[in-house]
Amino acid sequence: MVHSKVVIIGSGPAAHTAAIYLSRAELKPVMYEGMLANGTAAGGQLTTTTDIENFPGFPKGIGGSELMDDMRKQSERFGTEIITETISRVDLSQRPFRLWKEWADGENEEPAHTADAVIIATGANARRLDLPGETQYWQNGISACAVCDGAVPIFRNKPLYVIGGGDSAAEEAMFLTKYGSHVVVLVRKDKLRASKAMAKRLLANPKVTVRFNTVATQVLGEEGPRGLMTHLKVKNVVSGEEETVDANGLFYAVGHDPATALFKGQIDLDSEEYIVTQPGTSYTSIPGVFAAGDVQDKRYRQAITSAGSGCVAALEAEKFLSEEESSEENPAAATETGQTRIEPAAAEQNAEAAKEKPTGSAAAEYRQNPLL
Structure with missing residues (x-):
């Protein structure tokens, strides 16, 4: 040990x-x-x-x-x-x-x-969705962070898709409108989970389309180890209708x-x-x-x-x-909670600094840090 x-x-x-x-x-x-x-x-x-x-x-x-x-x-x-x-x-x-x-x-x-x-x-x-093609096109078209990856050249002026119905999905979709030609948000259910204010902003954005009752089923793209994503298969969970759409980026916002x-x-x-x-x-x-x-x-x-x-x-x-x-050298400096408080060396020159600080739920305070 x-x-x-x-x-x-x-x-x-x-x-x-x-x-x-x-x-x-x-x-x-x-x-x-x-x-x-x-x-x-x-x-x-x-x-x-x-x-x-x-x-x-x-x-x-x-x-x-x-x-x-x-x-x-x-x-x-x-x-x-x-x-x-x-x-x-x-x-x-x-x-x-x-x-x-x-x-x-x-x-x-x-x-x-x-x-x-x-x-x-x-x-x-x-969280990933384990879609067919996900492993092959991860970071070659598929990402879980629009802020991290949205600005890279492969997404510029291209059709992009976001999966998710919450605030994160709405935020990522609106962020991506700066770079993509158009952004489609796929929502499995018939309504958004996002807050009312966020949902209103998303639905009002002319560069965003929200497709309800829709899921992705497969990612398609170029062959080879560096091949890029080019298409996405989607399915309407109510009608069962499937289609293949142009998509150069897919962003997960599912937590x-x-x-x-x-x-x-x-x-x-x-x-x-x-x-x-x-x-x-x-x-x-x-x-x-x-x-x-x-x-x-x-x-x-x-x-x-x-x-x-x-x-x-x-x-x-x-x-x-x-x-x-x-506190081991000076046990009197320890508080009842096991936390410790500042004991200024020159308290007589600084009466305010010498006042006892509450410990409780507040962040603990310590002696001067030699790293600072």
Whole structure:
């Protein structure tokens, strides 16, 4: 059994950004990147993306796998230990937190790792429909993120389709009208699930057609490994009528599944099973456990926002650990809740800073962070 100050579970932009900050702070983080955890390769969803054109610093764009390879190298450069195994069981009920690896996670097994702090960055996977042709044309016409991929040249001035009936589908369809010649939204039922305001905007857009009671049944396109999608088979579920339509892009807006099964019953999740964090922070319901990236972000789900939240989680984990060390040296600094508060070194020069801050449900506050 190995003990570390901080363990990161995950391997995407949030995980690697956290690792870079923590390793530069000499906290020697350990990252469990997983072995096809939740069916996704190490590196997360970006490994399934061909060209990324909206990540700052790459004016000519960069491949998703290449970007994640570079992030991994940068994490290792500063001393992060990366373990290509999957964490399959955790115990967050007490510190140090305990973590078990896949195939060695039985009730009588000793944990593989313990940690004073854990950063959860396990991500979320876009739901797929498993249509015939989906695998062949994934990222060659099919995408689960209009904001990420809508502007690429293969979609410019071409007929595009969106599957979904909620607010996300409506937003993605309207975003795509900037690039496609026309956007068709396929809705399985006879009405939209989107809010009234969003539905009204969508139906009023002259570049959008909503086809109710309609589903996609097959994706067609060019042959070859880099062949592009060109057509889509659709079916009216009421009449049974089928047709093949011109379509150079198909965007799924049918939801995401956050990778939180590992933490159910131990940490607060919302109704969609995303980890609940205090607004503007990475703090979860458990002191010492932090969440970053898509596992706690169901709104933006971008590589850059995930990276930013990974930075936040690293800074807050470092604060937590340094404050814990300080409270051990000065037990009077600890609060009744187990959180700690700022104890300014020069309180006599700053009466306002010396006032006690409430802990309760508010974000915890810590001593000055050497990383800032």
